[in-house]
Amino acid sequence: MDHKSDKNDAVEQQAGGQSMWGGRFASGPSAIMQEINASIGFDKRLYREDIAGSKAHASMLASVGVISQPDCDAIHKGLDQVAAEIEAGKMVFDPALEDIHMHVEARLRELIGDAGARLHTGRSRNDQVATDFRLWTRGAIDALDAQFAGLLGALIDQAEKHAGTVMPGFTHLQTAQPVTLGHHLMAYHEMLSRDRARLSDCRARVNESPLGAAALAGTSFPIDRHMTAEALGFDRPMANSLDAVSARDFALEFLSVLSISAVHLSRLADEIVLWASAAFRFLTLSDAYSTGSSIMPQKRNPDAAELIRAKVGRISGSMNGLMMVMKGLPLAYSKDMQEDKEPVFQAVDDFELCLAAMTGMIEDLKPNADVMAEAAGQSFSTATDLADWLVRVLNLPFRDAHHVTGSVVKAAEQLGVDLKDLPLEAMQTIEPRITSDVFDVLSVEASVSSRTSFGGTAPENVKKAVTAARKALK
Ligand code: ARG
Numbered sequence: 001m002d003h004k005s006d007k008n009d010a011v012e013q014q015a016g017g018q019s020m021w022g023g024r025f026a027s028g029p030s031a032i033m034q035e036i037n038a039s040i041g042f043d044k045r046l047y048r049e050d051i052a053g054s055k056a057h058a059s060m061l062a063s064v065g066v067i068s069q070p071d072c073d074a075i076h077k078g079l080d081q082v083a084a085e086i087e088a089g090k091m092v093f094d095p096a097l098e099d100i101h102m103h104v105e106a107r108l109r110e111l112i113g114d115a116g117a118r119l120h121t122g123r124s125r126n127d128q129v130a131t132d133f134r135l136w137t138r139g140a141i142d143a144l145d146a147q148f149a150g151l152l153g154a155l156i157d158q159a160e161k162h163a164g165t166v167m168p169g170f171t172h173l174q175t176a177q178p179v180t181l182g183h184h185l186m187a188y189h190e191m192l193s194r195d196r197a198r199l200s201d202c203r204a205r206v207n208e209s210p211l212g213a214a215a216l217a218g219t220s221f222p223i224d225r226h227m228t229a230e231a232l233g234f235d236r237p238m239a240n241s242l243d244a245v246s247a248r249d250f251a252l253e254f255l256s257v258l259s260i261s262a263v264h265l266s267r268l269a270d271e272i273v274l275w276a277s278a279a280f281r282f283l284t285l286s287d288a289y290s291t292g293s294s295i296m297p298q299k300r301n302p303d304a305a306e307l308i309r310a311k312v313g314r315i316s317g318s319m320n321g322l323m324m325v326m327k328g329l330p331l332a333y334s335k336d337m338q339e340d341k342e343p344v345f346q347a348v349d350d351f352e353l354c355l356a357a358m359t360g361m362i363e364d365l366k367p368n369a370d371v372m373a374e375a376a377g378q379s380f381s382t383a384t385d386l387a388d389w390l391v392r393v394l395n396l397p398f399r400d401a402h403h404v405t406g407s408v409v410k411a412a413e414q415l416g417v418d419l420k421d422l423p424l425e426a427m428q429t430i431e432p433r434i435t436s437d438v439f440d441v442l443s444v445e446a447s448v449s450s451r452t453s454f455g456g457t458a459p460e461n462v463k464k465a466v467t468a469a470r471k472a473l474k
Pocket of ligand 1: 039043098099125126129333335337338339
C-alpha cells in the first residue's frame with residue numbers, strides 16, 4: 001500500500017458522485033484511514049443477511065407509506081440483482097466503500113437510481129449491522145445444531161456397538177474401576193448434548209431484531225418494527241434502541257458456548273491421542289484420520305485429534321478477544337464494535353471443522369477390545385468390588401472393608417498376581433470369613449454388570465441410555 005498517497009476520493013466518487021457520508025467533508029480519507037476503517041474484507045460474508053434485512057425494511061417502509069410501492073418493487077428487484085452479482089463473483093469490493101452495507105447500497109443506487117437512495121430512510125448502519133450479524137449468527141447456530149446431531153448420532157451408534165466392551169475407567173489417569181466403552185462414549189454424548197442445548201438457549205437471545213433502532217434513538221418515521229422483525233424470522237423487536245445497536249452479548253454468549261464445547265471436544269480428542277499411542281493401544285486410527293511421518297516410515301499420527309485438541313485455543317481466544325473489545329464501551333454504537341465479526345466467523349469456521357473431523361473419527365473408531373479388556377483387569381481394578389462384597393456379605397462397615405481390601409491388594413501385589421488369581425487362603429489369612437464366592441465379583445465383566453445404579457456403567461444401562469438418546473435425537 002502506498003502510504004504517501006494521502007487523499008482518496010473514492011468515497012466522493014462512488015454512486016454517481018454522491019458519497020454515503022462525505023457531504024460535510026472537503027476531502028476524502030487518507031489511505032491509512034481507509035485501511036483501518038474498512039471492514040469489507042470480512043463483512044462481505046454478511047451479504048445475504050444484509051440484502052434480506054434491506055428487503056424487509058423496504059417492504060415495511062412501503063407498507064407504512066414512507067416510500068411508494070413502485071420504489072419498493074424497484075428496490076427488491078435491484079437487491080435481487082445485487083445478490084446475483086455478488087454470488088457470480090461480479091461485485092468489485094473496494095475498501096473506499098468501507099463495508100458490505102455501503103457496497104450493496106451503492107450498487108443498488110447505480111442500478112435503480114433514486115428509489116435506491118430512499119432505502120436508508122429510518123435506518124442506520126448501526127441497526128443494520130446488528131441485524132445482519134444476528135441473522136448470520138442464527139444461521140450459524142442452526143447449521144451447527146445439525147452438525148451436533150450428526151456427531152451425537154455417531155457417538156450413540158458406537159456406544160450401542162460397545163455397550164459391553166470393557167475398558168479401564170480412570171481417575172488421575174490411574175486405573176480406577178472397569179467401565180464399558182459404551183458408557184465412556186455416552187459421557188461425551190451427555191456433554192455435547194448440553195452444548196447443543198446451550199446453543200439453542202443462546203439462539204433465543206440472538207433472535208431479537210435491532211432493525212429500526214436506527215442510529216441509536218429510534219426514528220421519527222412511522223416505522224413498524226414488529227413487521228420487519230416478523231419478516232426476518234425474529235421473535236420480537238429489541239425493546240430499547242440504545243441497547244439494540246450496542247448489544248453484542250449475543251455474540252459473546254455464542255462464543256462462550258463454542259468455547260465450552262471446544263473444551264469438551266479437546267478432552268475427547270486427547271483421549272483419542274492417548275488411546276492410539278503404543279503405550280495404550282486401545283484403538284487403531286483409521287487411515288482417513290491419521291497422517292504419516294516424513295522421516296519415520298512406521299508412524300501413524302493422530303493429527304486430526306491433536307488439531308481438535310488445539311483449536312480450543314483459537315476458539316476461546318476469539319471469545320476473550322471480543323470480551324476485551326466490548327469491555328468499557330460507552331453506549332451506544334462505537335466503531336470498536338466492527339471488530340466483533342472476525343472472531344465469530346473464525347470461531348465458527350474452526351468449530352465446524354472440529355465437529356466434522358470428530359464425527360468422522362468417531363464413525364471410524366476401531367477399538368482393540370482385547371487390549372482394553374486386559375487393561376481393564378490390571379492394577380487391581382476390581383478392589384472396590386471386593387470391598388463392596390465384604391460389606392454386602394460379611395456386613396463389614398465400608399471403612400473396615402476398605403482397610404481389609406487394601407491388605408488383600410498388598411498381598412496380591414507381593415505375589416505378583418491380579419486379585420482374581422490370588423489364592424483364597426491368602427485372602428483368608430487377612431479376613432478368615434472370606435469364601436470362594438468372592439471370586440464371582442472379581443472379574444471385570446462381573447464388575448461392570450453389577451454397576452446398575454442409575455447412571456452407572458452396566459451394559460444394560462448403556463443400552464437403555466442409547467435407546468433414550470436415539471429417541472431424543474429424532
Ligand atoms: N462496518 C460497520 C460495523 O461493522 C457498520 C456500522 C458503521 N456505523 C457507523 N456509525 N460508522 O460496525
